[in-house]
Amino acid sequence: AQTVTQSQPEMSVQEAETVTLSCTYDTSESDYYLFWYKQPPSRQMILVIRQEAYKQQNATENRFSVNFQKAAKSFSLKISDSQLGDAAMYFCAYRGYTGANSKLTFGKGITLSVRP
Amino acid sequence: GAVVSQHPSRVICKSGTSVKIECRSLDFQATTMFWYRQFPKQSLMLMATSNEGSKATYEQGVEKDKFLINHASLTLSTLTVTSAHPEDSSFYICSARSLGGYTFGSGTRLTVV
Numbered sequence: 001a002q003t004v005t006q007s008q009p010e011m012s013v014q015e016a017e018t019v020t021l022s023c024t025y026d027t028s029e030s031d032y033y034l035f036w037y038k039q040p041p042s043r044q045m046i047l048v049i050r051q052e053a054y055k056q057q058n059a060t061e062n063r064f065s066v067n068f069q070k071a072a073k074s075f076s077l078k079i080s081d082s083q084l085g086d087a088a089m090y091f092c093a094y095r096g097y098t099g100a101n102s103k104l105t106f107g108k109g110i111t112l113s114v115r116p
Numbered sequence: 117g118a119v120v121s122q123h124p125s126r127v128i129c130k131s132g133t134s135v136k137i138e139c140r141s142l143d144f145q146a147t148t149m150f151w152y153r154q155f156p157k158q159s160l161m162l163m164a165t166s167n168e169g170s171k172a173t174y175e176q177g178v179e180k181d182k183f184l185i186n187h188a189s190l191t192l193s194t195l196t197v198t199s200a201h202p203e204d205s206s207f208y209i210c211s212a213r214s215l216g217g218y219t220f221g222s223g224t225r226l227t228v229v
Contacts, residue, residue, distance in 0.1 A: 033217075035217070042222075043154075043207060043209075043222070043223050044220065044222050044223070045160075045209065045211070045220035047217060047218075050217060089157070091159060091160070103150060103162055103165060104150070104162075104211075104218060106159045106160050107159065108158070108159045109157075109158070109159050111157070
């Protein structure tokens with residue numbers, strides 16, 4: 001079974017600074033998807049970024065980028081120029097490539113606070 | 117983009133009663149819906165996966181007779197918590213497979229008193 005590990009329960013960053021959130025996973029599959037989701041206090045799950053395992057290039061979305069290391073099974077999220085609105089819980093998630101019903105496996109999440 | 121509308125957002129019910137939570141896909145067909153439960157400051161725990169027109173697949177440890185899932189159409193899936201008890205109080209979230217990934221409902225906070 002696939003597992004996703006987020007070992008840091010909390011992190012804090014100064015506004016305008018950069019922060020990196022760590023995630024590792026375990027799988028025997030060669031093709032899969034990885035995601036970072038943000039859950040603000042409203043508790044609405046918001047997709048931050050997604051990475052296909054077959055792509056070597058790291059995904060980027062504006063201030064958000066990932067460092068995907070397939071061999072190390074590591075998928076960290078870098079948030080640049082942190083803003084107060086980035087304060088939220090962040091979940092790393094894995095999904096297998098095959099199977100129409102493939103479900104997301106979530107990590108435990110990390111609570112990010114942003115200091116003004 | 118794809119939207120999943122989840123209702124109600126909050127519900128308070130008396131112990132022993134049943135509560136129904138609805139999730140509707142507004143602009144796409146949701147052949148598969150996932151139902152999660154989340155405790156404060158914790159991760160989403162998958163309860164069950166439902167496919168339109170067939171029985172739901174429940175995760176280990178989830179009581180299927182207590183958490184009834186119906187997915188009768190491509191745009192509507194419901195979760196009914198039967199004979200609710202205070203320990204069922206939680207935040208419930210649905211999620212549907214959509215083009216490009218997954219779309220989540222806004223969640224339902226259930227309080228059983």
